[in-house]
Amino acid sequence: MAEYSSILLENAVEELSKLPGIGKKTALRLALHLLSEETCETEKLANALLKMKHNIMLCQRCYNISDEKTCAICSNPHRDENTLCVVADMRDVLAIECTVSFNGLYHVLGGVISPIDGIGPNDLRIAELVRRTQTETINEIILALPATIEGDTTNYYIYKQLSEYKGKITVISKGIAVGDALEYVDEVTLGRSILNRTVFTQK
Amino acid sequence: MAEYSSILLENAVEELSKLPGIGKKTALRLALHLLSEETCETEKLANALLKMKHNIMLCQRCYNISDEKTCAICSNPHRDENTLCVVADMRDVLAIECTVSFNGLYHVLGGVISPIDGIGPNDLRIAELVRRTQTETINEIILALPATIEGDTTNYYIYKQLSEYKGKITVISKGIAVGDALEYVDEVTLGRSILNRTVFTQK
Numbered sequence: 001m002a003e004y005s006s007i008l009l010e011n012a013v014e015e016l017s018k019l020p021g022i023g024k025k026t027a028l029r030l031a032l033h034l035l036s037e038e039t040c041e042t043e044k045l046a047n048a049l050l051k052m053k054h055n056i057m058l059c060q061r062c063y064n065i066s067d068e069k070t071c072a073i074c075s076n077p078h079r080d081e082n083t084l085c086v087v088a089d090m091r092d093v094l095a096i097e098c099t100v101s102f103n104g105l106y107h108v109l110g111g112v113i114s115p116i117d118g119i120g121p122n123d124l125r126i127a128e129l130v131r132r133t134q135t136e137t138i139n140e141i142i143l144a145l146p147a148t149i150e151g152d153t154t155n156y157y158i159y160k161q162l163s164e165y166k167g168k169i170t171v172i173s174k175g176i177a178v179g180d181a182l183e184y185v186d187e188v189t190l191g192r193s194i195l196n197r198t199v200f201t202q203k
Numbered sequence: 204m205a206e207y208s209s210i211l212l213e214n215a216v217e218e219l220s221k222l223p224g225i226g227k228k229t230a231l232r233l234a235l236h237l238l239s240e241e242t243c244e245t246e247k248l249a250n251a252l253l254k255m256k257h258n259i260m261l262c263q264r265c266y267n268i269s270d271e272k273t274c275a276i277c278s279n280p281h282r283d284e285n286t287l288c289v290v291a292d293m294r295d296v297l298a299i300e301c302t303v304s305f306n307g308l309y310h311v312l313g314g315v316i317s318p319i320d321g322i323g324p325n326d327l328r329i330a331e332l333v334r335r336t337q338t339e340t341i342n343e344i345i346l347a348l349p350a351t352i353e354g355d356t357t358n359y360y361i362y363k364q365l366s367e368y369k370g371k372i373t374v375i376s377k378g379i380a381v382g383d384a385l386e387y388v389d390e391v392t393l394g395r396s397i398l399n400r401t402v403f404t405q406k
Binding site: 004005006007009011012014015018020021022031032039041042043046047049050053054055056065066067071073090093094 | 208229234235236247251253268269275276293
């Protein structure tokens with residue numbers, strides 16, 4: 001790497017290149033861009049990052065990230081309080097919100113059971129989920145965890161923990177993706193999608 | 204775009220996505236990465252950016268970015284003070300430093316003459332270059348400006364301005380890039396590289 005003429009620039013590049021997917025070259029481009037912009041642009045960026053990091057908290061009800069004690073989804077009166085979607089991560093909340101297909105509330109576990117990563121059931125918010133089924137009126141719990149061994153294990157564990165829960169427990173469907181050509185789908189997915197076939201309905 | 208559950212996150216994503224080559228999705232990934240890291244990581248990043256923006260200055264001699272009044276290159280006693288490389292931009296200094304092929308000093312113009320962008324000769328540090336040829340002992344001035352119409356115009360303008368300068372004025376060579384297959388080189392470059400052919404020497 002070339003000798004930078006400025007340690008300040010070097011530090012900024014160093015910090016930027018710690019971000020995922022940002023290499024030294026991209027970091028340098030970003031730093032030089034900030035240098036060429038107005039000072040207030042860099043201040044706005046730095047302040048937005050600091051404010052986010054210092055002030056963001058987890059919603060007391062669903063454990064999604066939030067600016068208040070209760071997040072915007074949980075406090076929205078237009079959402080269906082009786083349906084709960086259980087997800088591993090706050091990213092999954094955003095992904096499901098993008099689909100505009102779900103109008104209920106969420107419960108963010110904070111991961112899935114994964115002994116190899118040292119994550120056991122007690123590291124996740126499963127007890128909190130059980131408590132919600134006791135204190136809230138929930139008609140359906142949708143398990144929307146990743147389609148991995150760990151996700152399946154967590155689904156099963158949650159199912160066992162919810163033995164006293166009287167409502168419906170469902171799981172999101174697995175199968176071939178919309179737009180997929182059959183020849184390129186992996187055999188496990190294709191096999192399962194045949195086993196889990198649904199009745200064809202004319203629309 | 205999905206409704207974020209946090210305005211703070213939204214602001215951070217907004218600011219990050221103003222950076223060149225960073226879209227909303229990448230910005231979100233970066234913001235969530237910072238949220239999952241220690242607070243000190245975000246603070247280090249924000250401080251590095253602010254410090255860079257607030258404290259960086261231009262070298263009084265070559266106008267490269269610098270932490271001090273005179274940059275690390277200009278104040279390095281091992282560099283050849285008698286050879287000056289004229290570049291458009293501080294990025295070009297880094298690019299040339301990366302080649303480890305040049306041991307002289309630089310002069311950063313701050314752009315090239317480009318009437319269409321409203322940049323005239325007086326917006327560049329050409330008068331400062333002329334002054335350096337009068338106050339410093341310079342044997343050779345290497346013009347390393349972009350190989351564009353604007354670069355050529357600027358080369359010619361500088362050449363005219365340096366009419367009283369007695370040293371050598373050279374320009375970096377243009378031709379096919381190392382590793383290029385002839386069939387993919389554009390015809391102007393290939394034509395010029397034939398016109399500007401050099402004597403073959405066995406190494």
